[in-house]
Amino acid sequence: MKKVLVAMSGGVDSSVAAWLMQQQGYTCVGVTMKLYENETVGYCRSRTCCSLDDIEDAKSVAAKLGIAYHVFQFAADFETQVIGRFVAAYESGMTPNPCIDCNRYLKFDRLYHRARELGCDSIATGHYARITQQDGVFQLHAARDADKDQSYVLYSLTQQQLAHTEFPLGNLTKNEVRRIAEEQGFLNAHKRDSEDICFVPDGDYAAFLERYTGRTYPPGLFVDAQGNKLGQHQGLIRYTVGQRRGLGIVGSEPLYVSRIEPETNTITLGGKAALLRTSCTARQVNWLAGRIPEAPFAAQVRIRYHAAPCPAVVTPTAEGIHIAAQSPLSAVAPGQAVVVYQDGQVICGGTLN
Structure with a gap:
């Protein structure tokens, strides 16, 4: 009988995942990853996904x-590989996606190796995505439920x-997952989904960064595309490319953050047209099939989680990939991920420059 390590967060998805694996005849071992001490990031235990309540729900x-x-203590790895990268990205004027880093370095690296140590054949999670195999090559596909699909944050998986x-x-x-949980009498059948970054549950990234680093981030200038002064910003960490709210600047048209320059501590603002780009590049690209195509190819790209796919031509380069979009992409934010699909299959993904 095959043995599987099931990542159980205490939520309904991972709980039903464990039940389904058991129904398929697997010997299951449940595990919750303790990723940080809540005091480290400045929150009480009742407000985050690493709370004692979540552990008790998974245990139940x-x-x-x-x-x-079991509960595995991965706090040191999480602080280095996820929180540290999150902080460094914001301080560099980029927009990080810590869920991708958590999957890459924790769920499918540290947890994968721990599963091997426990004699498990595989790991199972409550992610909404699909894996198939064709001609000996494993493929990652979007989930049947498009509203819950999480393939975007899983592009770093290897063969x-x-x-x-x-x-x-x-x-x-x-809805089907919740119905199964109800039928099985799981206490978390109607538990609310976590929507914010786990270590910033209130969504106030700037407050978290100041609290966590102990640093203050100085104000600087808002400028237009020609370098003309428009006003003063309140610190680079409070803004991301594409942001409109909270600028405090009145113009003849709605203004958006179009560029962030940490070297000069300036933020460029512009109208909606300033956000549009027909091409972009990405680095640190992972090709899920393990090989790089030799020629450009047609595909669909997503530059944000749950963004609508945009038809494009993708060209492999020495540095990563170049994307020529069929229609303009809006708010291409450096540091975010771009994920390349063909008919729902993830071909590759990387970090936007």
């Missing part, structure tokens, strides 16, 4: 299923990881 489901359950990963929710909708 594991007990109901009759499976072994080795795909071969030993299970996404049992990939063909289910959220």
Whole structure:
């Protein structure tokens, strides 16, 4: 009988994932990753996904299923690989996606190796995505439930990881998952989904950065595309490319952040047209099939989580990829991910320059 390590956050998705794997005949081992001490990021225990309540919820489901359950302490890795990268990105004027880093360095790296140590054949998570195999090559596809699809944040998976990963929710909708949880009597069947970054549950990134680093971030100038002064900003960490709200600047048209320059501590503002780009590039590209195409190819690209796919021509380069979009892309934010699809299959992904 195959043995699987199931990542259980205490939420309904991972709980149903554990039940489904058990129904498929796997011997399941449940595990919750303790990613940080809440005091480290300045929140009480009741307000974040690493709360004792979440651990108790996961433990309760594991007990109901009759499976072994553990809590793994990954706080040091999380602080270095996720929080540290998050802070560095914002201080460099970029827009990070810590969920991608958490998947890359924690869920499908540290947890994967821990599963091997415990004699598990694979790991299973509550992500909404699908894995298939064709001609010996593993493929990652978008989930059946387009509203819940999480393939965008999973583009960093390798062939080795795909071969030993299970996404049992990939063909289910959220309503179907909740119905299964109700039928099984799980106490978290109607638990609210977490929507914010786990270590910044109130969404105030600037306050988190100041609290976590102990640093203050000086004000600087808002300028237009010609360098003319428009006003004063309140510190680079409070802004991202595409932002409109909270600028405090009145113009003849709505203004948006179009560029952030940490070297000069200036932020360029412009109208909506200033956000539009027909091409962009990305670095640190992961090709899920393990090989790089030799020629440009047609695809669809997403430059934000749940953004509508845009038809484009993707060209592999020595540095990563070049994307020529069929229609203008809006608010291409350096530091965010671009993920390339063909008919719902993830071909590659990387970090926008």
